[in-house]
Each structure stands twice: as structure tokens, then as C-alpha cells.
Amino acid sequence: MTTETAQFTVIRADATPAPSLPAFGQFIGGKFVPSSSSETVDVVNPATEEVLTQVPAGTAEDVDAAVAAAVAAKDAWAATTPRDRAAVLLKIADIIEANRELFETLEAANTGKPPAVAEDDISSAIDTFRFSAGAARAYSTLGADDYAENHTSVIHREPVGVVGVITPWNYPLLMAAWKIAPVLGAGNTLVLKPSEQTPLTTLKLAELIAGEVPAGVINIVTGPGRVVGNRLSEHPHVDLVAITGSVGSGQKVAAAAAGSVKRVHLELGGKAPVVIFADADLEAAAKGVRSAGFWNGGQECGAACRVLVHESVADKFTELLVKEISEITVGTPGADDAEIGSMISKAHYERVLEALEDIRKDGHTIAVGGRAIEGPGYFIEPTVVTNVPAQAPITSNEIFGPVVSVETFSTDDEAVTRANETIYGLAASVWTKDSARSLTVPRKLDFGTVWVNSHLVIATEMPWGGFKGSGYGRDLSSYALDDFSRTKHVMYNRG
């Protein structure tokens, strides 16, 4: 089945509330200050193509000033008790909650997200701060004891120091929260660089919490990755750099960080396989791919974007999936019934359209969608691609848009081998009613998260992070506190 006429239209909300824009400047030492450069970056609403505002195109000097503020604040912040730090994190959560609508509207205006996604982002950000507040207080190490004669060992968990944080555009406030909460909870100070495309909610957060967090503990510098992100990565006084972004950016960060031998925390891309066995509940799997493959318009590192289905049920499953995807609604942020919104930017929209062209050239079948939807705004139809052989480029290239491909397999071993045939190792899912399979297959998959009969359900208490090209380091859970802490052993001679 091929459709070469547009099937989807954009539901356009009549009027959307004007977003409350953040103060202008770099947030350094507890207040907004001018950048050392007068250059700015336009921040665009991708659902309308209107310029919302400008932010400073920051410089290496801006980063140096922010790092100096973080260094100046670090000893006092490190000396606070977990209870004191938890109180600040809880206060931040309360402030986001009290301004929930403001954050949702601003995030949606800057990203083109539909209401359900913006709501979920803000709720999850709040939960991340609350969880980290509790986790920071409950964190413990080995008990003090004797491991050498007449010597008593004590393990201290210390902050790393100053942490550089670089965030992506797909969940701007949420990805900032995933870092800020554990970084501060563990007693570090930080300098954060948001994506140049989506800095607004991070700057707004800084503005609203300025009076609640000691000056210099949180600093925000906007600007391009190759300038601001690179300086943060190489800076001799930044002790650890954490990035959520693409594999290419992660590699550059790690290379720049090597010069000062700083620790690196990488949350990179993904291409999550969805392995559907013949005994699976096919309707549930099709609904699962609809929600987890197209959440946030597929601009999601764990998106259920690569289906591997057993050949005996492939036709039935594809029919169910195409029906589900044909029903997806596309709309602007104010449209309550929109399931997916726009792509984040013109450049990304063009990248996704190019990927669709390549898919056509490679001879695959576009069973539904496959085209741009008439603007304004960077909208692309929800798309299902079939007739995809093993090792076709679409099985391994991260498209990061509303595109799901379907491949078939014959045996369990083949399914596992093919699912693992990717540079990525972030997330995967397995769909089966067979209890033995549900226990054995996840253990053989090389991915940091594996869901069984589900996909993309995130729990703040559970770790999130990848293997292989998806990076190393864990967000969420108390493992994130580990990642932003260092362990010191002090041994006392009692002889």
C-alpha cells in the first residue's frame, strides 16, 4: 500500500496565549548579566515560524565568568547538609509547579510540542527535583569498619566540584532538570548551556529561582555548542562535563574534555528496536508503537522507531500499525486534540525530509505518511516504512522524526542479533506472552533499558542511559547521584 497524496492536515489553534519570555542575558552569579558579545541567536516558534525573541550568542569569556562564579560558590554549597540541599531542590520543584502553565506554554511555543507532551515534560521535571531531594538525603556508603589490622576505613561521598552541563532541544526543561537536580543534590555547582534553539524555559527557571538558590550555584550561558559547549568541555576548572545530545557532539565533548582529564557523562542518541514475537498481543504492540514511536513527534532518543516483527505475523501487525498511525492527529501547541506537533527547526525538518527521500531511493514502501504537511510550521506526516531488509540504512540511522520502519525476522536468535546490529544501545522493547522469552531475550539485548510489553515508560527512581554509541553515565535514580559524586577513602591508624 503506498500513499503519495498528503493524508494529514495541521489542526491550528485559533489563539494561543503569549508566552512569558525570560529576562535577557547570561545568568551568572545569581543574576542576568550582559554577554561579552552583542551577537544574538533568534529563538523561533517552529509551529508558526515566528521569531519569539533573541538570546545572547555567548562566548568563551562568558563561560569563563560563569565557571568563576561556580568555583566561588562551590565550597559553601559542598559544605551544606543533604537536608539543606534537599530543601532547595524541593523549593525549585514548588516554583515550577506554581508556574506550571507558564512553563508549559513557553516550552510548547519554543518546541511546537502538543499539550500532552508539554504537560508531561513539566510534571516529570517537578518529580525529578522531588526525587533528587529525597535521594540526596537517603544516599549512603559502606559502613566504617576495619579492613586492615588496627586501621579503620571510612568512605566519604564528596561532590565532584563544578559540573558543566550541555542540554538538547527535544525536552529542554526536562533534560535540564535531569542534570540540575542530581548535580546539586550531590553538592556540586554547575554551568549549564541549553540548546541554542530552545533556551527559554531554562532561562525562565533561572529567573524564577534566583532568590532561592545561593548565587553561583546555578549558572546558565546561552550560545552555540562549538563555542560555549566546547569551552565548558575543555575548561580547566570544570571538573566533570555532562552532555545530552547526538553522538557527534558527545565525541567532541569527550575529546575536548580529555585535555584536562575531566570526567565525562554522555547521554547520546538511540535507535530503539521493538522486537515483536509471533505470540505477542499485536494490537497492544501496534498501540505501543503509536504512542512510543511518535511521542514528541519521534524526536525522542528512546523512540520505538525500528520494529522487528516475526514474519508469520508481519502482515497482520503492519495492517494494525498502519491503521493506528493513520489516525494520529497533528497540530499546533494550542490544539488540545493534537497528538504530535512540528519538528523543532527548519534545519531538522529538512533533515527528516531528506531521510524520507533516501528511504524512497532505497526502494522501501511508505505505507502511510512520508511527506511534509503544508505550513506555516515544520510539520511532517506520521510515517510507516515497510519492505525494509536487514542492514538497510534506515535500520541504523537515527532519523529523530515521526518515522517508524518495519523489518521481519524468522528465529529468536536472528531477532536478537539484528536488534543488536546498531551502534546505539539506549533502549529496546520486547513484545511476547511467553514467559521464558520475556526473561531470556531482554538479557541478550545490548541496551540500557529494555521494556517487556511496553515502551518508553520512564520512572524517576530507575536509571536512564545507554551502552555503546549511546554513551555512558546514568540520568535519574540514585545512580545519577553516584555519577556526580566522587568516593574518598580515609583510613585511620589506631595502632
Ligand code: NAD
Ligand atoms: P546536538 O548534539 O546537536 O546538541 C546537543 C547539545 O550539544 C546542544 O546544546 C549543542 O549546542 C551542543 N553541542 C553541539 N556541538 C557541540 C560541541 N562541539 N561541543 C559542545 N557542545 C556541543 O543534539 P540535539 O540535536 O540538540 O538533540 C538531539 C540528539 O540528542 C539526538 O541524537 C538524541 O538522540 C539525543 N538525546 C539523547 C537523550 C538521552 O537521554 N540519551 C535525550 C535526549 C536527546
